[in-house]
Amino acid sequence: MIDVDVEQQVGSFTLRARFTADAPVVGLFGRSGAGKSTLVNAIAGVTMPRRGHVRVDDVVLFDSERRIDLPPQARRIGYVFQDALLFPHLSVEANLLYGHHLRAPAVRFIEPRHVIDVLGLARLLPRKPGALSGGEKQRVAIGRALLAQPRILLLDEPLASLDVPRRMEILDYIERLRDEFHIPIVYVSHSVAEITRLADTLVVLSAGECVGVGDVDDVMGRIDLKPYTGRYEAGAVIESTVVAHDLDFDLTTLAFAGGELTVPGINAIIGERVRARIRARDVSLALDKPMGLSIVNVLSGRVTAIREESGPVVDVQLAVGETVLTARITRRSLVQLGIHVEQDLYALVKAVSFDHRSTGYA
Amino acid sequence: MAGLSPEEVGIVLLSLRVAVVSVLCSLPIAILVAYVLARTRFPGKILVDAVVHLPLVLPPVVVGFALLVLFGKRGPIGSLLNDWFGIVFAFRWTGAALASAIMGFPLMVRAIRLSMEAIDRRLETAATTLGGSRAWVFASITLPLALPGIITGVLLSFARGLGEFGATITFVSNIPGETETLPLAIYSLTQVPGGDAQALRLSIIAVVLSVLALVTSEWLTGRATKAKSDDRR
Numbered sequence: 001m002i003d004v005d006v007e008q009q010v011g012s013f014t015l016r017a018r019f020t021a022d023a024p025v026v027g028l029f030g031r032s033g034a035g036k037s038t039l040v041n042a043i044a045g046v047t048m049p050r051r052g053h054v055r056v057d058d059v060v061l062f063d064s065e066r067r068i069d070l071p072p073q074a075r076r077i078g079y080v081f082q083d084a085l086l087f088p089h090l091s092v093e094a095n096l097l098y099g100h101h102l103r104a105p106a107v108r109f110i111e112p113r114h115v116i117d118v119l120g121l122a123r124l125l126p127r128k129p130g131a132l133s134g135g136e137k138q139r140v141a142i143g144r145a146l147l148a149q150p151r152i153l154l155l156d157e158p159l160a161s162l163d164v165p166r167r168m169e170i171l172d173y174i175e176r177l178r179d180e181f182h183i184p185i186v187y188v189s190h191s192v193a194e195i196t197r198l199a200d201t202l203v204v205l206s207a208g209e210c211v212g213v214g215d216v217d218d219v220m221g222r223i224d225l226k227p228y229t230g231r232y233e234a235g236a237v238i239e240s241t242v243v244a245h246d247l248d249f250d251l252t253t254l255a256f257a258g259g260e261l262t263v264p265g266i267n268a269i270i271g272e273r274v275r276a277r278i279r280a281r282d283v284s285l286a287l288d289k290p291m292g293l294s295i296v297n298v299l300s301g302r303v304t305a306i307r308e309e310s311g312p313v314v315d316v317q318l319a320v321g322e323t324v325l326t327a328r329i330t331r332r333s334l335v336q337l338g339i340h341v342e343q344d345l346y347a348l349v350k351a352v353s354f355d356h357r358s359t360g361y362a
Numbered sequence: 363m364a365g366l367s368p369e370e371v372g373i374v375l376l377s378l379r380v381a382v383v384s385v386l387c388s389l390p391i392a393i394l395v396a397y398v399l400a401r402t403r404f405p406g407k408i409l410v411d412a413v414v415h416l417p418l419v420l421p422p423v424v425v426g427f428a429l430l431v432l433f434g435k436r437g438p439i440g441s442l443l444n445d446w447f448g449i450v451f452a453f454r455w456t457g458a459a460l461a462s463a464i465m466g467f468p469l470m471v472r473a474i475r476l477s478m479e480a481i482d483r484r485l486e487t488a489a490t491t492l493g494g495s496r497a498w499v500f501a502s503i504t505l506p507l508a509l510p511g512i513i514t515g516v517l518l519s520f521a522r523g524l525g526e527f528g529a530t531i532t533f534v535s536n537i538p539g540e541t542e543t544l545p546l547a548i549y550s551l552t553q554v555p556g557g558d559a560q561a562l563r564l565s566i567i568a569v570v571l572s573v574l575a576l577v578t579s580e581w582l583t584g585r586a587t588k589a590k591s592d593d594r595r
Contacts, residue, residue, distance in 0.1 A: 044491055072490045079491040085484055089506045098502075099492030148492040 002026065002152060002184065006042045006052035006062075015039060015049075015208040024178055027199025027216065028188040031228070035208040036188050040156050043186070044079045045072035056151045056184075076107070078150030078183070082157045084141040086129035092140050093125040099148025107149050110181060115143045118180050119173055135166035139173060146177065152184045153177075159194060167194075174198060179273075196220060196237075196277065204228050235279040236325050242272050251351065258321020262296045263354040280315055280328035282353035286346045287337055297349040301325065303341050306334070318347060366567075370560075374567060377543040380455060381523035384462035385470075385516055392467060392515060396474035396508075397500065401483075417529075418468040426532025429461060433533070457534035458541045462526045466519030473518060477511020478504060509586040517579035521572055544568050 005018040015035045030036045041047045043054055045061065048069060054062040056077070061070045072079075086095050100112060116122050119139045129137060138158055145153060155174070159167040171194065178185055178198075189195050195202065195216070202219040204212040206228045212219045217237065219225060240256035250265035254274055261276060268274055289298065301320035308314050314334050316327045325347055339345070366374070395414060399407070417425050433440040433451045443449040451457035481504060489499040505512075527545040534541040536550060548564050551557035 046487055046491070072487075073493045073495055075491070076493070077491060079488070081484065081488060085482070085488040087485060087489070087503060098489065098494075102493035102498070144492065 001055075001057050002043075002186065003053070003055040004039070004043060006039065006049040006054065008038060008042055008047065008049040010038055010047075013038070013208060015042070017205060017208065017210050018052075019203045019210045019213045021201045021203060021213065023184070023199075023201035024182075025185045025187055025199045025201075027195040027202045028186055028205060029190070029192075029195050029199075029202055030205035031190055034190075034205045036190075036205055037156060038208070039205065040079070040154055040186075040188055044077045044154060045070060045075045046079075059151065073102075076103075076149060076151045078145030078148055078153040080138075080141050080145045080153065080155045080158050082160045084129075084134075084137040084161075086132075086137055086140055086144070088129050090129075091125065092121065092127050092129065092132070095129065095140055096121070096125075096143050096147055098144060103149045110146055110149055112147060114180070115146050118177055119143045133166075134162050135169055138162065138166075138170055142173070142177070146181065146183070150183060152186060154186050154188070156188045157190070158187075159189070159191075171197065192220070197275070235277055235282075236323070238276045238278060238323055238325075240274050240276055242266075242268050242270050242274055244270065256321070256323055258301070258319075258323040259299045260297075261299075261349070262351045264351060276354060278325060278349055279353065280326040282349060283325060283327035284348040285316060285318075285327050285329060285333070285337070285339065286348060289346055290348065293348070294350075295348045296351045297347075299325070299347045299349070300344065301347055303339060303343045303345065306339070306341060318345070320347065366563075370564065370567075372539060373542060373544055373547045373564065374571075376455060376539075377524055378571075380458045380462055380526075380543055381520050383456075384459040384466065384523045385520050387459070388463040388467055388470060388519065389512075389516065392470040392519075393474055393505070393512065396471045396478055396515075397504070399471070400475045400478040414471050415468045417465050422465060422526075422528025423532050425464060426461060426529035429457070429464065429529065429533040433457070433460065451534070453534050453537060453541065455534075455540055458526070458530050458543060459523075461529040461533050462523035463519075465526050465529055466522035469518040469522055470515035473515035474508060474511045477508045477514075480511075481507045510583045513579050513582045513586060517575055520575055524568065524571060524575075544571075 001020070001022045003020040006015065008015040013035065015038045017035065017039050028036055028039065038047070042049045049062065049064070051064045052062070053060065053064065060066070060068050061075050062068060087098065090098070096115070097112060100108070116125070119142060121139060121143055124132065124136055124140065129140070132140065142158070159170055162170065174185070175198065187195065187198050199216050202212070202214065202216045203210055204219060204225055211228055212225045217235070238256050238261070240254035240261065242252060243255045243260070244253040245265060246253070251262050252264070252266045254261045254263060254276060263276060266274065299320045301318040303316060303318045304324065305317040306314060307317065312330050312332070313328055314331050316329060316334070316339060318325055318327065327347060399411060430452070431437055435441065435444060435450065435452050440451060443451070449456070451460050485507070486499050486503055489503045494502065525545055526543070527549065530541065530543065531546060536542055536546045542550070544564055544567070548561050548568070551561035551564070
């Protein structure tokens with residue numbers, strides 16, 4: 001649970017941000033210059049807001065009215081910077097343990113060995129930061145922040161300085177540590193792809209103000225936020241479990257509440273929880289169960305809502321078991337097929353519409 | 363020491379003692395002043411900066427005279443130190459060390475300050491968010507990263523101390539066995555007939571000492587820099 005209400009003046013820029021969020025991963029989204037870093041610095045206590053409060057799990061870190069302002073070293077916020085900022089004169093191991101040594105044993109709940117395992121750092125321990133690649137540096141930085149026993153982890157554009165393959169790798173690691181350590185994460189980014197893959201709750205920041213807070217899909221789907229979020233593919237996120245791999249054709253079968261999905265092979269072991277994102281425009285609808293089709297995913301569901309968008313498209317929401325899918329179809333199809341709420345029909349999803357970015361550890 | 367008379371050995375040892383003591387005593391203060399100048403802003407900072415740099419631009423004789431006035435037995439600071447702690451600077455080797463320290467101070471502060479200013483301050487911020495108090499962050503991050511500058515500062519101040527003449531002779535005079543350091547001895551020898559040969563010997567010793575100090579510091583700086591960044595790929 002994080003509760004932020006801060007007001008701060010930096011030069012001619014005014015930050016007036018207020019939000020509360022309670023989710024495993026809170027995404028803080030905004031274009032560059034929206035005030036993301038200013039807000040993050042205020043939460044971490046690196047800068048002091050003019051007014052307001054910052055609370056994490058009922059611990060007051062800052063409150064201008066009650067004159068509380070914990071210094072950064074007492075806040076226990078795991079701040080991971082864009083460019084890692086490892087201490088160049090210390091080995092990877094000494095970097096990792098820097099904060100660990102400074103916390104009283106009573107508050108230590110994260111063990112060095114656990115962090116080293118999860119982030120795959122064992123091989124790097126004796127090295128100096130100068131001899132690490134960008135991705136390795138970022139992993140060490142995340143491990144270092146974790147070992148300082150944080151109340152929350154604050155990741156400020158941790159992928160900004162990495163190339164694309166490294167980004168995917170770090171995202172995998174972040175998902176893994178979210179599941180392993182159960183520390184709330186605030187993930188700051190200007191990338192829609194990163195945010196929607198990781199975040200459960202989304203905070204949209206623009207010109208120093210929080211313009212939208214809520215579930216990722218609600219916020220990203222809001223038409224009034226389009227100017228801030230940009231073009232965004234409406235869709236649904238499905239929590240699923242890996243049940244089988246087809247090695248011959250490199251496919252993976254995922255089970256979710258409502259059926260099974262076949263997707264291009266993903267790198268996860270059977271039984272692992274995986275999050276798959278289905279874009280609305282990749283879902284077609286059929287009244288009868290289709291035969292002789294190349295589309296492998298045919299799910300039966302019931303229409304729960306029809307959302308009229310402007311122009312030729314409509315979004316049809318349907319419940320597949322307990323999962324809600326969205327299909328984006330033309331208005332003409334809606335009329336010709338006579339689709340209405342409470343109707344039973346079939347949703348078709350091409351397996352290849354799942355790209356590397358749309359599946360990941362849940 | 364081969365080929366040196368006991369007198370010459372005494373002069374060399376005294377010079378080394380004066381230079382070493384002056385460096386050791388001024389180093390902690392120089393680090394503190396450099397840190398304050400590099401990391402804080404306060405009204406009158408430019409004034410502090412100017413005072414620190416004063417010995418660099420003033421004629422050494424003026425510095426020596428000022429020391430004589432302030433730290434002399436009846437000077438405002440000198441009399442207090444004498445009364446309270448029994449420390450006497452005037453006409454003692456400790457006075458020569460004080461003069462060296464003052465003359466080398468701006469060089470030392472400057473080198474350390476520059477290397478501190480070159481440190482990415484966000485490293486200190488990161489250390490703070492990891493739980494480090496300001497003092498601990500200073501000791502564990504700032505100080506080690508400023509090490510090359512500290513070594514350079516120590517060398518410059520040490521060399522300045524070995525060569526100090528004007529302020530020393532004004533403040534503590536030229537007393538053989540007490541305040542007669544290498545430069546003072548060389549100067550005296552050049553003032554007496556037939557002293558040239560001995561002056562040359564002492565000059566060669568001064569050159570050797572300076573070169574040794576320079577080489578040692580280069581070696582230490584190289585090691586410190588290497589330890590800091592390892593080999594970047």
